[in-house]
Each structure stands twice: as structure tokens, then as C-alpha cells.
Amino acid sequence: MLIVKDLVAEVDGxxxxxxxxxxxxxxxxxxxxxxxxxxxxxxxxxxxxxxxYEVKSGSVLYKGHDLLELEPEERAREGVFLAFQYxxxxxxxxxxxxxxxxxxxVRKHRNQPELDSPAFMKLxxxxxxxxxxxxxxxxxxxxxxxxxxxxKRNEILQMALLEPSLCLLDETDSGLDxxxxxxxxxxxxxxxxxxxSFILVTHYQRLLNYIVPDYVHVLSAGKIVKSGGRELAxxxxxxxxxxxx
Amino acid sequence: MISPNxxxxxxxxxxxxRLPWLHNAAxxxxxxxxxxxxxxxxxxxxxxxxxxxxxxYLARSASATADETCARARLADLSNASRIVLVNGVLNRAxxxxxxxxxxxxxxxxxxxxxxxxxxxxxHLGTAxxxxxxxxxxxxxxxxxEGLLIHAPAMQKLAQPVYLxxxxxxxxxxxxxxxxxxxxxxxxxxxxxxxxxxSCGSQANLFHNHVTEIVLQPNARLRHIRVQVEDEALVHINxxxxxxxxxxxxxxxxxxxxxQLKRNDxxxxxxxxxxxxxxxxxxxxxxxxxxxxxLNLEHAKPHCTSNTSFKGFVTDESRAVFNGRIHIHKDAQKxxxxxxxxxxxxxxxxxxxxxxxxxxxxDDVKCSHGASIGQLDEKSLFYxxxxxxxxxxxxxxxxxxxxxxxxxxxxxxxxxxxxxxxxAAFFNDVDKLKSLWGM
Numbered sequence: 151m152l153i154v155k156d157l158v159a160e161v162d163g164x165x166x167x168x169x170x171x172x173x174x175x176x177x178x179x180x181x182x183x184x185x186x187x188x189x190x191x192x193x194x195x196x197x198x199x200x201x202x203y204e205v206k207s208g209s210v211l212y213k214g215h216d217l218l219e220l221e222p223e224e225r226a227r228e229g230v231f232l233a234f235q236y237x238x239x240x241x242x243x244x245x246x247x248x249x250x251x252x253x254x255x256v257r258k259h260r261n262q263p264e265l266d267s268p269a270f271m272k273l274x275x276x277x278x279x280x281x282x283x284x285x286x287x288x289x290x291x292x293x294x295x296x297x298x299x300x301x302k303r304n305e306i307l308q309m310a311l312l313e314p315s316l317c318l319l320d321e322t323d324s325g326l327d328x329x330x331x332x333x334x335x336x337x338x339x340x341x342x343x344x345x346x347s348f349i350l351v352t353h354y355q356r357l358l359n360y361i362v363p364d365y366v367h368v369l370s371a372g373k374i375v376k377s378g379g380r381e382l383a384x385x386x387x388x389x390x391x392x393x394x395x
Numbered sequence: 396m397i398s399p400n401x402x403x404x405x406x407x408x409x410x411x412x413r414l415p416w417l418h419n420a421a422x423x424x425x426x427x428x429x430x431x432x433x434x435x436x437x438x439x440x441x442x443x444x445x446x447x448x449x450x451x452y453l454a455r456s457a458s459a460t461a462d463e464t465c466a467r468a469r470l471a472d473l474s475n476a477s478r479i480v481l482v483n484g485v486l487n488r489a490x491x492x493x494x495x496x497x498x499x500x501x502x503x504x505x506x507x508x509x510x511x512x513x514x515x516x517x518x519h520l521g522t523a524x525x526x527x528x529x530x531x532x533x534x535x536x537x538x539x540x541e542g543l544l545i546h547a548p549a550m551q552k553l554a555q556p557v558y559l560x561x562x563x564x565x566x567x568x569x570x571x572x573x574x575x576x577x578x579x580x581x582x583x584x585x586x587x588x589x590x591x592x593x594s595c596g597s598q599a600n601l602f603h604n605h606v607t608e609i610v611l612q613p614n615a616r617l618r619h620i621r622v623q624v625e626d627e628a629l630v631h632i633n634x635x636x637x638x639x640x641x642x643x644x645x646x647x648x649x650x651x652x653x654x655q656l657k658r659n660d661x662x663x664x665x666x667x668x669x670x671x672x673x674x675x676x677x678x679x680x681x682x683x684x685x686x687x688x689x690l691n692l693e694h695a696k697p698h699c700t701s702n703t704s705f706k707g708f709v710t711d712e713s714r715a716v717f718n719g720r721i722h723i724h725k726d727a728q729k730x731x732x733x734x735x736x737x738x739x740x741x742x743x744x745x746x747x748x749x750x751x752x753x754x755x756x757x758d759d760v761k762c763s764h765g766a767s768i769g770q771l772d773e774k775s776l777f778y779x780x781x782x783x784x785x786x787x788x789x790x791x792x793x794x795x796x797x798x799x800x801x802x803x804x805x806x807x808x809x810x811x812x813x814x815x816x817x818x819a820a821f822f823n824d825v826d827k828l829k830s831l832w833g834m
Binding site for chain 1: 775778783802803
């Protein structure tokens with residue numbers, strides 16, 4: 151699915167990723183943990199193609215193709231999905247318009263028939279329900295005035311509608327109370343189908359109680375300094391990041 | 396091109412057609428005394444009136460015939476409203492439908508008014524407007540031969556909105572269209588007014604000079620929607636003058652497209668305590684259009700509140716002006732006044748001048764003012780792109796979203812629909828977005 155090799159990336163001339171290598175196979179869930187400033191979010195953003203992140207060396211192969219060659223929207227259409235740490239508020243554009251434009255673009259790329267408005271509405275409402283979101287919020291501006299929990303669930307909703315192959319979740323757990331965390335995690339778990347892969351970026355192992363990873367990697371100063379199974383997260387929780395640095 | 400002085404002389408020579416019973420003589424001399432704006436006139440600094448002088452608009456009055464099919468297609472679907480359609484400033488009965496309110500004496504033409512209504516007109520016309528500062532309003536006064544009086548009776552709530560449509564029809568030669576509205580809301584009256592400025596065909600030969608005066612007597616409430624979506628060749632100078640007595644409530648939602656020259660003056664004067672004024676607007680200019688929004692709020696009495704919020708969308712080689720002034724007089728203690736103007740400037744060749752002004756002479760007030768000029772937000776663009784939406788479409792959606800935030804506040808679904816249709820056409824033709832639009 152994804153092969154990252156010796157990836158070095160800069161932001162504003164400062165090296166943030168310093169030689170990351172990571173292989174994610176179909177169906178796997180990888181958790182990336184690490185202290186603040188270790189490069190976790192940068193990794194997610196580089197993979198999604200955000201401007202301002204300059205890749206200096208290394209490679210990223212996604213489904214056998216060079217991911218770094220693609221524009222952000224092309225990556226999204228090819229099945230890479232980034233759930234934002236801070237979803238953007240866009241007043242004046244309704245959530246429905248946004249979701250429809252997004253799903254239309256992705257389906258068109260995949261040669262799937264475009265969904266007409268009623269069919270899309272129905273689908274969106276169903277997904278809302280499964281994420282305990284009031285369908286009314288489809289009419290509101292994108293993330294406008296949403297609570298932290300609603301914003302994160304909106305990200306999961308988009309993910310469910312776009313049916314990506316590789317999901318990057320950037321601190322989806324931050325700012326969530328236990329109930330909201332559980333709902334979000336259930337939304338993610340519902341998308342685990344043995345083929346779809348996930349990279350979870352998180353500070354805390356709490357999220358991993360709900361979304362159980364196959365692998366845990368610890369990032370420090372832009373490098374993966376330790377990899378292991380689920381138990382590594384628990385060990386980190388007990389001993390702190392200083393133990394690994 | 397006509398020289399400014401010749402234009403003025405020509406304008407003065409047109410006075411003889413005025414309604415004889417209007418004993419509002421001050422305005423004639425006011426017009427004679429008023430100076431034509433030049434580059435040195437602060438209020439017109441960024442809006443040269445050259446467009447007005449380039450053609451001999453004063454040579455004739457615009458003809459009042461419009462293509463009926465086109466005209467009907469322009470109308471908003473306000474089925475329950477009393478509709479008054481003026482074509483180039485002249486009432487068109489076939490397109491209008493306001494017999495109920497006409498029979499009740501709520502709406503009347505000046506030329507058909509009874510003595511009581513004439514007295515009302517003479518009592519209020521021109522009182523809300525300072526003619527020495529508003530030359531074009533004085534010009535409108537000076538040759539006033541027709542107007543529309545809306546007289547909302549005391550303690551009554553008008554169930555149906557008053558829907559005024561100002562339609563411009565194409566002219567073979569340069570011509571002038573003037574229109575005038577006086578709205579007097581008696582104590583405790585409540586109503587909704589929709590002013591819709593639109594065109595059938597090119598307005599390359601038209602100069603429209605319009606004045607609306609609104610007098611709100613104690614406890615009156617008015618909801619005012621203003622839509623200016625005319626053809627871009629038009630020269631349109633528009634004055635809106637509002638007087639608010641004590642305990643009145645005025646709320647305005649507006650959208651205005653730019654044109655060859657468009658000037659919107661909005662002037663609010665509080666003449667009593669505890670009144671509230673809310674003005675929400677959005678202006679858009681593209682191509683080589685020009686739009687100038689001048690707002691002036693005279694807080695002359697204590698305990699009044701005002702809230703003014705404008706957005707501007709400026710692109711291509713167009714020029715836009717926003718000038719919002721809050722003037723708090725010495726006695727206007729406990730005033731609360733806020734004003735802001737947020738703009739999206741999308742093109743290197745476009746120009747925007749924004750100036751929020753606070754002038755405070757009282758010492759116990761709560762005020763704020765601010766303006767910003769920005770471009771499309773990179774984070775928002777990336778958010779769209781990360782969802783598979785290409786950058787061009789993302790830009791187009793963000794532009795529409797920027798404007799929509801104001802459109803969504805218009806308290807009429809029918810007008811929202813009308814505006815949405817016009818916006819789609821507007822954006823479709825923005826040079827910068829041309830290749831991008833079409834979702």
C-alpha cells in the first residue's frame with residue numbers, strides 16, 4: 151500500500167522529518183506516537199501533499215506509484231485521506247455542498263457514476279446517523295460553529311463517504327471527550343475491512359484502546375526510533391517518551 | 396466629454412418639470428449651490444464621475460417601455476408581496492400588482508396623491524437628507540415630477556412585503572432615469588421593504604439617479620432588503636437616507652454588483668433615543684467595474700445602537716470603495732456602535748479603498764470599527780484539495796462561500812433564490828474564475 155523510504159522534509163528551511171522509513175500493507179493499522187515537535191503531523195501532511203512542506207530526499211510509493219508527484223487533490227482521488235487535526239471552518243459553503251463536490255470529484259476519477267442529489271442526501275444522512283451526528287448539520291456551513299467533537303466526527307463522515315484506501319488520522323483524538331472518542335473510534339473501526347490501511351497519529355495511547363493498531367512506531371526528532379506491537383504503546387504510557395529518547 | 400460646469404448648467408436648466416405643489420424650494424437652491432465632486436472632494440476621492448460626463452445623459456428622459464417577457468423573468472417569486480415595478484423610473488401598471496395597498500392609501504404616486512398625502516410628502520421629503528452634501532439627491536429634488544409614497548399607518552403590521560422593482564430598459568441614445576421613494580412609517584408601524592434594481596438588456600446609455608428616504612416614527616420597525624444586480628454598463632447613483640425616531644428598529648440586508656459607475660450612499664440619523672440600526676451588506680466588482688459604498692451613521696441621541704457589517708469581493712481590474720463613518724455626537728451617551736468591512740481582493744490589478752471611521756464626541760460609549768483585506772485562505776484551499784476537489788473549483792467555491800455568508804442572512808427565501816441565480820451568473824463571468832467555474 152505505502153512504502154516510505156528515508157524521507158527527509160523541511161518546513162521553512164528547518165528539517166522536520168529526518169529519514170523516515172515505513173511500510174504499510176493493506177489492512178494494517180499503524181500508530182505513530184511521539185512527543186510534541188517530533189514530526190508526527192508533518193508526516194501526515196507531507197503524505198497528503200500540503201504546501202509548505204518540502205521533501206528534500208527519500209521516496210514515497212503508494213500502490214506502486216510515486217505519491218510525491220501528485221497534487222493533493224489527485225492523492226485524495228487515488229484514495230489517500232487526511233483527517234485534519236484542526237478541520238477548517240468555511241462559512242457560506244454548506245457541509246452538504248462540500249461533501250457532494252468532494253464525493254463527485256472522487257467518484258468521477260474512479261469512473262463511478264455520479265450520485266444524484268437525493269441519493270447522495272440519503273447516503274449522507276445514513277452515515278450521519280451512524281456517527282451520531284444530527285443530519286441538520288449537513289445544512290450548516292462546513293465545520294462552522296461545530297464543537298470539537300463534531301468537527302472530528304465530520305472528518306470521519308467524509309472519510310466514510312470517500313471510501314479511501316489509506317486513511318491518515320492526525321490527532322483525531324485531541325480535544326475529544328470519552329464519549330466522542332468512542333463514537334469516532336467506532337466510525338473508524340467500521341471502515342476497517344481488511345484492505346483499507348490506517349496511519350493514526352496520536353500523543354496518547356488512549357485512542358489505541360478503541361482502535362487497536364497492528365504496529366506502533368515512536369517518532370523522535372524526525373526519525374522512527376522504536377517500532378513494536380500494541381504493547382509498545384502501553385509501555386510508553388507507563389514510562390513516558392523520555393524513556394525512548 | 397462634457398465639462399462638469401456644463402453638466403451642472405444643463406442639469407439646472409431641467410428644473411421646470413417639477414411638481415408644482417412641492418414647496419420644498421430649498422433643494423433647488425441647494426442644488427444650485429452644491430459643487431460637483433472633483434478629485435479633491437473627500438467623499439468622492441476614489442470615484443471620479445467621468446463616466447457620468449462622457450455621455451449626454453441629460454439630453455432626454457429615458458423611455459419607459461420594457462420587454463414584458465424579460466421584465467417578468469427578472470422578478471423574484473414574492474407571491475404575497477405588493478409589487479410596484481418602475482421601468483426607467485416610471486410606474487408600469489401591467490407589471491405591477493399593488494391595488495390593495497393603493498386602495499388603502501398605503502402606496503401612492505405623488506402625482507395621484509390626495510391633499511393629506513401631499514402634506515405628508517411636503518412635511519418629510521428631503522428632511523432626512525443633507526442636500527449640501529448630497530448633490531445628486533439635490534438634483535433629484537430639483538426636477539422631481541413623480542415619486543412614490545409609502546405610508547405605513549400607525550400601530551399596524553403590514554402582512555405583505557412592499558416589493559419595489561426598478562428596471563432599466565435599453566436606450567437607443569443616452570438618457571436619464573430618476574426615481575424617488577419616500578417611506579413614512581407612523582408610530583408603531585411594522586413593514587418589510589424590498590428594493591430590487593435590475594436591468595433588461597444593456598444599460599450603456601442610462602444614468603439612473605435614485606433616492607429613497609425613510610422616516611421611522613417612534614416604535615416603527617422596518618426590514619429592508621436591497622438588491623442591486625443591474626447590467627454592468629449602467630451609471631447608477633443611489634442615495635438612501637434614513638431617519639430613526641425613538642425606539643425604532645431598522646434592519647437592512649443588501650447586495651450590490653458593480654457597474655460602470657455605481658455609488659451607494661447610506662445615511663442614518665438617529666433623532667430619538669433607544670433606536671437600533673442593523674446594516675448588512677455585500678458588494679462585488681469584476682471586469683472594469685466601479686462600486687463605491689459610503690455609509691454615514693449619525694448617532695445624535697443617547698442610548699442608540701448600530702451594527703454595520705459589509706463584505707467586499709473585488710477582482711479583475713475593478714475598483715471598489717468602502718467608507719463607513721460612525722459619528723457620535725456630544726450628547727449621544729451610552730451609544731453602542733460597531734462597524735466592520737471584510738474584503739477579498741483577488742487580482743493584482745484590482746483596487747480597493749476601505750476606510751472605517753469613528754468620530755466620537757461623547758465620553759461614555761462602546762464602539763468598534765475595523766477593516767480587512769485578504770486573499771483566499773491557503774488552509775481552506777488545502778482542505779478542499781485534500782478532499783479531491785481541484786484547486787480551481789476550490790477557489791470558486793470559497794469565493795461563493797465568502798459572499799454567501801451575507802446572502803444567507805437575507806430574510807426572504809425568494810430573494811435568496813434570486814440572488815443565488817444572479818451570483819452564479821456573476822461568478823461565471825469573472826475573468827479570473829472563468830476557466831474554473833461551472834460546477
